[in-house]
Amino acid sequence: xxxxxxxxxxxxxxxxxxxxxxxxxxxxxxxxxxxxxxxxxxxxxxxxxxxxxxxxxxxxxxxxxxxxxxxxxxxxxxxxxxxxxxxxxxxxxxxxxxxxxxxxxxxxxxxxxxxxxxxxxxxxxxxxxxxxxxxxxxxxxxxxxxxxxxxxxxxxxxxxxxxxxxxxxxxxxxxxxxxxxxxxxxxxxxxxxxxxxxxxxxxxxxxxxxxxxxxxxxxxxxxxxxxxxxxxxxxxxxxxxxxxxxxxxxxxxxxxxxxxxxxxxxxxxxxxxxxxxxxxxxxxx
Amino acid sequence: xxxxxxxxxxxxxxxxxxxxxxxxxxxxxxxxxxxxxxxxxxxxxxxxxxxxxxxxxxxxxxxxxxxxxxxxxxxxxxxxxxxxxxxxxxxxxxxxxxxxxxxxxxxxxxxxxxxxxxxxxxxxxxxxxxxxxxxxxxxxxxxxxxxxxxxxxxxxxxxxxxxxxxxxxxxxxxxxxxxxxxxxxxxxxxxxxxxxxxxxxxxxxxxxxxxxxxxxxxxxxxxxxxxxxxxxxxxxxxxxxxxxxxxxxxxxxxxxxxxxxxxxxxxxxxxxxxxxxxxxxxxxxxxxxxxxxxxxxxxxxxx
Amino acid sequence: xxxxxxxxxxxxxxxxxxxxxxxxxxxxxxxxxxxxxxxxxxxxxxxxxxxxxxxxxxxxxxxxxxxxxxxxxxxxxxxxxxxxxxxxxxxxxxxxxxxxxxxxxxxxxxxxxxxxxxxxxxxxxxxxxxxxxxxxxxxxxxxxxxxxxxxxxxxxxxxxxxxxxxxxxxxxxxxxxxxxxxxxxxxxxxxxxxxxxxxxxxxxxxxxxxxxxxxxxxxxxxxxxxxxxxxxxxxxxxxxxxxxxxxxxxxxxxxxxxxxxxxxxxxxxxxxxxxxxxxxxxxxxxxxxx
Numbered sequence: 105x106x107x108x109x110x111x112x113x114x115x116x117x118x119x120x121x122x123x124x125x126x127x128x129x130x131x132x133x134x135x136x137x138x139x140x141x142x143x144x145x146x147x148x149x150x151x152x153x154x155x156x157x158x159x160x161x162x163x164x165x166x167x168x169x170x171x172x173x174x175x176x177x178x179x180x181x182x183x184x185x186x187x188x189x190x191x192x193x194x195x196x197x198x199x200x201x202x203x204x205x206x207x208x209x210x211x212x213x214x215x216x217x218x219x220x221x222x223x224x225x226x227x228x229x230x231x232x233x234x235x236x237x238x239x240x241x242x243x244x245x246x247x248x249x250x251x252x253x254x255x256x257x258x259x260x261x262x263x264x265x266x267x268x269x270x271x272x273x274x275x276x277x278x279x280x281x282x283x284x285x286x287x288x289x290x291x292x293x294x295x296x297x298x299x300x301x302x303x304x305x306x307x308x309x310x311x312x313x314x315x316x317x318x319x320x321x322x323x324x325x326x327x328x329x330x331x332x333x334x335x336x337x338x339x340x341x342x343x344x345x346x347x348x349x350x351x352x353x354x355x356x357x358x359x360x361x362x363x364x365x366x367x368x369x370x371x372x373x374x375x376x377x378x379x380x381x382x383x384x385x386x387x388x389x
Numbered sequence: 390x391x392x393x394x395x396x397x398x399x400x401x402x403x404x405x406x407x408x409x410x411x412x413x414x415x416x417x418x419x420x421x422x423x424x425x426x427x428x429x430x431x432x433x434x435x436x437x438x439x440x441x442x443x444x445x446x447x448x449x450x451x452x453x454x455x456x457x458x459x460x461x462x463x464x465x466x467x468x469x470x471x472x473x474x475x476x477x478x479x480x481x482x483x484x485x486x487x488x489x490x491x492x493x494x495x496x497x498x499x500x501x502x503x504x505x506x507x508x509x510x511x512x513x514x515x516x517x518x519x520x521x522x523x524x525x526x527x528x529x530x531x532x533x534x535x536x537x538x539x540x541x542x543x544x545x546x547x548x549x550x551x552x553x554x555x556x557x558x559x560x561x562x563x564x565x566x567x568x569x570x571x572x573x574x575x576x577x578x579x580x581x582x583x584x585x586x587x588x589x590x591x592x593x594x595x596x597x598x599x600x601x602x603x604x605x606x607x608x609x610x611x612x613x614x615x616x617x618x619x620x621x622x623x624x625x626x627x628x629x630x631x632x633x634x635x636x637x638x639x640x641x642x643x644x645x646x647x648x649x650x651x652x653x654x655x656x657x658x659x660x661x662x663x664x665x666x667x668x669x670x671x672x673x674x675x676x677x678x679x680x681x682x683x684x685x686x687x688x689x690x691x692x
Numbered sequence: 693x694x695x696x697x698x699x700x701x702x703x704x705x706x707x708x709x710x711x712x713x714x715x716x717x718x719x720x721x722x723x724x725x726x727x728x729x730x731x732x733x734x735x736x737x738x739x740x741x742x743x744x745x746x747x748x749x750x751x752x753x754x755x756x757x758x759x760x761x762x763x764x765x766x767x768x769x770x771x772x773x774x775x776x777x778x779x780x781x782x783x784x785x786x787x788x789x790x791x792x793x794x795x796x797x798x799x800x801x802x803x804x805x806x807x808x809x810x811x812x813x814x815x816x817x818x819x820x821x822x823x824x825x826x827x828x829x830x831x832x833x834x835x836x837x838x839x840x841x842x843x844x845x846x847x848x849x850x851x852x853x854x855x856x857x858x859x860x861x862x863x864x865x866x867x868x869x870x871x872x873x874x875x876x877x878x879x880x881x882x883x884x885x886x887x888x889x890x891x892x893x894x895x896x897x898x899x900x901x902x903x904x905x906x907x908x909x910x911x912x913x914x915x916x917x918x919x920x921x922x923x924x925x926x927x928x929x930x931x932x933x934x935x936x937x938x939x940x941x942x943x944x945x946x947x948x949x950x951x952x953x954x955x956x957x958x959x960x961x962x963x964x965x966x967x968x969x970x971x972x973x974x975x976x977x978x979x980x981x982x
Contacts, residue, residue: 202904493885497935599782656786
């Protein structure tokens, strides 16, 4: 993991300017701006089809972009493969697969190498560190396919971390997790950001589970986005502009609910929960 | 050159081997085409394939025991069908591995039985016969039996057509309507075994799948209503078989004395039918429900 | 059993088992059931053609096997189990039948091509067989990690920069070579068992990737040696023993998949009504455009 002695770069780790992406004749992303420094957790929130996966793929260099730029640590995306770790959405390993957690993580380092397995000692140190970072030591020697969903997810996260990336992308990691696993994963993500200085970009349908650790938010609707802190973005005026339809934002105990406005009164916008206390500072996890 | 194309029709139809071949072949075509449509709608092509291959052991056994090939193939096919019903061929990926292994064991058994047949009886050429069919060498006494079985099968299919179609579309809906799904499943499997046995005699055990799935696959791409799919499949299958028999018979004259195997022609024709249907739909568009079982509404029209 | 005339068989089979265990390992991980089934079938007419034209059987088998690779690749483009490929394979078999009939070969020769033969590797084929097998083993070992990652977790492999298409061609190419080389010994339909049974059992026995690989090769050797010994003793065909012992190996060491437990049976009986209809898995049946 990057230690605190790594000099902080003067330019942002991830810089996206005016990004536009077309897929199958449709404008999937339009005019998207985003700047992320090191040590920041950013949530990418939107419905299916809003463009979340497209954005992740663009950052990974797997998707051709029509307009705009994406720069990773000052360089272009294709060259920055080792800077970015990726945890895909659906991870399911066959129960009979002859692969332990430890092996999957090690393959994150060695998977590209042809030839006989020399120099495994080098990999073992990094593997150990990655396993420790996600708290996977106690199932490191178990068969991947026999692990629970949450454990398999951690294994894949460790696999992505083993090359010490500076940016970690996770595609819908909270989908299909129960409450306990959700909380535990969110805590893990917070730890990775705070203690290891990673920048983490997480996509989700619902921002609420991430709120305890969320620094930045990209709210995607139909390819257009509002970016900023939670307080800057989750506001009725901003979101109504995004949706193109008047919305209400309800806030309760620090959680948000975004609802379309009731259709009484043409185009009227209401302020967020005037009867509730004003937004409190974000609680630390 | 044109001489090669001129067929001596009177000689053709007078040949008793040809007559038997035509009868049994057409029966095989009809049964396989109709069951093939069901098989494809239900997505069980691999099961149909496996049944054909495994029945080869029965054919080999029949040589050994000196019984009629039909009963050998049929017995084995039914045993396999019942085993499949009991195991419940859910399509887990593990099942595919397991099915392949069982197929291998079955064919290994065939290997043994054929070897024993070759060495202990005077039945030479049993290998080719079992695996690749022997349409021209079938005893004429078999024809009435096959005709009867075919007639029975077609009756069952016609009577059970609506329920079977509904089961293929939506099993739970069928159950809700009070249709005895498990019973019909079993009946379907047994009929499939019968189809495999008869086509094993026609084109051989390991080629039986072509006759089962080829015309049906072609028909499903072209037909817009279930009934037409069945009729078209039957037509295409009969066409393939009859033309195959004709070509094989005629090839005797092309190649001065060696005729090409009838199974080769039949399989080739089913392939051409399927590819032809694909080309047709590419240019002129095809039916709307080839990618899934027919929607219940289609049944509502016909039922 | 170890007489001079049997030596080529022992040697050739031992080398073949090395290659079969190695590539079978990845075949099972990738669940390439269709390819493992299809390639021997497509190689078969090559053997018949070789008998007909007098060319080296190895060349005929390899040539047709590679043709089969092209078709399998096409099928994964059209859809996992496209019916067209299935019919094409049946046509390959039918072609083989045609070629066999044209050779006028005697029944035993026909039989040997289909079901293999203990003495299926003549002396002059020994060196090529051994060389090819070692080549397959070497390539597999050298590509072990990229191939493993790509086979076990294709998405992750792409992110790591491993070329997916490249790995697929590599795998299928190696599979074709092993299939073609093993066919004269084990026969057409049993290449599948030789590839799958030892590897499947090995992977159940160990979760350590390298160890499972070695066990897979060891079990393949064991299978082949037992089959040869039993076949020599009883004079029964080699294919029978490969098929039967392979099945036993699979069921005993891998278990589960075939034999339901008592509670499983009860559940199965009540659930049987639904069991036939969820057949939409990737390896299930074929639908015309599915």
